[in-house]
Amino acid sequence: MNIQECYQQLGGDFAQVEKRLSSEALVRRFLAKFLDDGSFSELCIAMEDGDRHKAFRAAHTLKGVSGNLSLDRLFSSAAQLADVLRPEGERIPAGAHARFEEVKQDYQLTVRAIRAYLVSE
Numbered sequence: 001m002n003i004q005e006c007y008q009q010l011g012g013d014f015a016q017v018e019k020r021l022s023s024e025a026l027v028r029r030f031l032a033k034f035l036d037d038g039s040f041s042e043l044c045i046a047m048e049d050g051d052r053h054k055a056f057r058a059a060h061t062l063k064g065v066s067g068n069l070s071l072d073r074l075f076s077s078a079a080q081l082a083d084v085l086r087p088e089g090e091r092i093p094a095g096a097h098a099r100f101e102e103v104k105q106d107y108q109l110t111v112r113a114i115r116a117y118l119v120s121e
Helices: 003-010 014-021 024-034 039-049 052-068 072-085 096-120
Strands: none
Touching: 003 014, 003 024, 003 096, 014 024, 024 052, 024 096, 039 052, 039 096, 052 072, 052 096, 072 096
């Protein structure tokens, strides 16, 4: 699998990220680093613990990381979750759990595609 096929599989925009980072080698390096990013794990823990503040911060970070790498599908679902979690309050809002499930699915798809790409290189 080449990097363009990886981006097609994960619902991203390779042309945009290549323009932003200026080389395929940098895109590859940052995709590999994405796998080590802890924001998704932090989001899972915060959602399980019912901690809206930490969940919002983790969703917002995941949104930023995925946006910078033009991982558009994950960016969109993380942005929607962050918007649901944004309003002040102590509890996780009712609609957040369904959005979180979408983020989990998109994250897993993204990780599988990145790993498949990195193994094939």
